[in-house]
Amino acid sequence: MAKRNKKTRKRIKEQQQHIASLTFDDLLTKGDKLTSDKKPRDAIKMYKLAIKNAKSEDQVQVVHRKLFTAYMQRTKELAGKNMPVEAASLRKQAMTYLPPVDFMDQDSIAFVIEQFDLG
Helix, strand or coil: HHHHHHHHHHHHHHHHHHHHCCHHHHHHHHHHHHHCCCCCHHHHHHHHHHHCCCCCHHHHHHHHHHHHHHHHHHHHHHHCCHHHHHHHHHHHHHHCCCCCHHHHHHHHHHHHHHCEEEE
C-alpha cells in the first residue's frame, strides 16, 4: 500500500512541475479547455498560474475576464449541488475579477445579467 501511495505522490508532483513550467499561452489554452469541459475548479487554478506568468497588463485583463467566467461557472455548479453559502462566497470572489465593460465577452455579460436579474 505504501508503495502505491508513493508512486501516486510522485506522479502528482511530476504533473505539478509540468504545469508550473508551462508558458502563459499554454496555461490560457489549458484553462479554456477546462472551462469548456465544465471543470471550472481546475480552470481557476490554470488562470491563476497564468496571472503569475503574465508579462503585461493586457494579458492580466484577458485572464481576469476568463477567471470571472470560470468563477461564475463554479458558482452555478455549487448552487446546483445545494451549497448556497459556498456559491455566494465564490460569487463575491468572482466580482473582484469583474472585467471592465470594454473587455467583456458574451459569457461575462450573461453572467452579470443573470447575477442581477430580479425577475
